Amino acid sequence: MTLADQPPAAALVFRTLLAHGPLSRAETGRRTGLSPGAVTKAATGLLADGWIAEAVRPAAERAGGRPATPIAVRPQRARFIGIKVTSDELIGVLTDLTARPLAAGRAALGSRDVGAVVLAIGRLAARLRAADTPSDGDVGLVLGLAADTPSDGDAGIAADAVAAGDGRVYGVGVTLAGDVDGRTGTVQYSPFLDWRRVPLARLVEAATGTAAVIDNDVRALTVAEQWFGAGAGLSSFALVTVGAGIGCGISIGGRVVSGAYGVSGELGHLPVGGTDRTCTCGNTGCVEAVASAYAIADQAGEAVGEPGMTLEDAVRRAHAGDPAVRAVFARAGHAVGLALASVANLIGPERIIISGEGVAAYDLFAERIRHAFAAHAFGAAGDCDLVVRPLPFEQWARGAAAVAAQRLFAPAG
Incomplete structure (x- = not known):
C-alpha cells in the first residue's frame, strides 16, 4: 500500500514524523491537532505497512520507566531517484525515504535532443538502482566515488552502507531550469536546453518504468533545504541561486510555493534596469541579463576587448585586480542585492540562502550585494539573515529525490 492509499490522518502523521520525528504519540497529536485516538489509528496502519516503526529508546530511559515509545519514519521503506539536468550533464542520486543519499553518479550529455536526454536519464537511473545491492546482513556494499569504471560517458556510482528495505524505487524526480509545470509533467520552456512543451514526466516514466515527477x-x-538544510525549522525562507541563471525558491508556512501555473520565484527576470542587455527571456533590464554567469563573462570580455571570455577567466582577472572586470562584478552584485531586497520586502523571510555556481566568486560581489540589500530592504525586512551556502549539484539532485518522495505522501491534486 502506498501512502496515497492511506487516510488523510495517516498522511498527516507521516508528514509530521518525517519533518520532526521521532515523536511520542502524544507529541504527534499536539503537532497535528489530531485526537489521541486518531493518532493511534493512523499510526497502527502506518506501522502495519512498514512506513513507520517504534524507535528504540536508550537503556537509561527504559530503566527510568518512561512509558512513551517514540515512533519514527522507516527510511529504508522506500527508495527514490533524483536527477538534475544541466545543459551538458546529468547528476543523479539514489536516496532513502528521508532523502539520505545511498548512491550517486553523473552522466555526460552528448546532445540536448529530448530523446537522447531521456535515454541518458533511463541509463543513469538503471545504474543507480544497480548500485543499491544489499549483501549479507541487509547492508549495502560501500563503494568509493571513483570505484566504478565510467563507460559511455557515465561517471562512476558511489554507494553508502544502508539498511536494506524492500528495494523498490517508488519514484524518479527530474529537475531542470526553466518554466516547468509539475502538475502536468510538462517542461513548458527551458532556455538552456531549448525545449518547449516537452511531456517529460511521461517520457521518463516510459524510460524508467517508474512513476516520475x-x-x-x-x-x-x-524542498531539500526545507527538509534537511539551512531552511529546516524556519517558518519562511527564500533560496536564491546565482549561476547560469538567477533563480529563487520560496517557502512560506512550511510549503514551497509553486505558483498557479508552475511559475514562481523567477527572480532572474525581475526588471532592475540599468542595462540594455537582452536577457534569455527576450527582455532587457532583467537581473539575469546583468548577473548570470554568461552575462558576467560576456560583459567582462567586452570591457577588456577579449570576446569569448569564460567566467573562470573573468574571476581570475578580477582577483588579479583588473578594474574593468571588477566593475562588472560590482554591477552584478548591485543587481543581485536589489533582487534580494525585493524578496525580503515582498515575503519578509527569516532567511535568504544564497547558493549556485556563482557563489564560488561571491567575494567579488559580496560588498555590493549587501550594500544594495541594506539600502533597499524596507524597515525590519533588512533584518533578514543572508546566508551564503555553496551546494554541489548532488544536493540539487537530492532535492529532485525529495520532490519525488514528497509526491508519494502528498500527491498533486
Whole structure:
C-alpha cells in the first residue's frame, strides 16, 4: 500500500514524523491537532505497512520507566531517484525515504535532443538502482566515488552502507531550469536546453518504468533545504541561486510555493534596469541579463576587448585586480542585492540562502550585494539573515529525490 492509499490522518502523521520525528504519540497529536485516538489509528496502519516503526529508546530511559515509545519514519521503506539536468550533464542520486543519499553518479550529455536526454536519464537511473545491492546482513556494499569504471560517458556510482528495505524505487524526480509545470509533467520552456512543451514526466516514466515527477530545479533544491538544510525549522525562507541563471525558491508556512501555473520565484527576470542587455527571456533590464554567469563573462570580455571570455577567466582577472572586470562584478552584485531586497520586502523571510555556481566568486560581489540589500530592504525586512551556502549539484539532485518522495505522501491534486 502506498501512502496515497492511506487516510488523510495517516498522511498527516507521516508528514509530521518525517519533518520532526521521532515523536511520542502524544507529541504527534499536539503537532497535528489530531485526537489521541486518531493518532493511534493512523499510526497502527502506518506501522502495519512498514512506513513507520517504534524507535528504540536508550537503556537509561527504559530503566527510568518512561512509558512513551517514540515512533519514527522507516527510511529504508522506500527508495527514490533524483536527477538534475544541466545543459551538458546529468547528476543523479539514489536516496532513502528521508532523502539520505545511498548512491550517486553523473552522466555526460552528448546532445540536448529530448530523446537522447531521456535515454541518458533511463541509463543513469538503471545504474543507480544497480548500485543499491544489499549483501549479507541487509547492508549495502560501500563503494568509493571513483570505484566504478565510467563507460559511455557515465561517471562512476558511489554507494553508502544502508539498511536494506524492500528495494523498490517508488519514484524518479527530474529537475531542470526553466518554466516547468509539475502538475502536468510538462517542461513548458527551458532556455538552456531549448525545449518547449516537452511531456517529460511521461517520457521518463516510459524510460524508467517508474512513476516520475518533474519540477524546476531551484524549487526542488528549496524542498531539500526545507527538509534537511539551512531552511529546516524556519517558518519562511527564500533560496536564491546565482549561476547560469538567477533563480529563487520560496517557502512560506512550511510549503514551497509553486505558483498557479508552475511559475514562481523567477527572480532572474525581475526588471532592475540599468542595462540594455537582452536577457534569455527576450527582455532587457532583467537581473539575469546583468548577473548570470554568461552575462558576467560576456560583459567582462567586452570591457577588456577579449570576446569569448569564460567566467573562470573573468574571476581570475578580477582577483588579479583588473578594474574593468571588477566593475562588472560590482554591477552584478548591485543587481543581485536589489533582487534580494525585493524578496525580503515582498515575503519578509527569516532567511535568504544564497547558493549556485556563482557563489564560488561571491567575494567579488559580496560588498555590493549587501550594500544594495541594506539600502533597499524596507524597515525590519533588512533584518533578514543572508546566508551564503555553496551546494554541489548532488544536493540539487537530492532535492529532485525529495520532490519525488514528497509526491508519494502528498500527491498533486
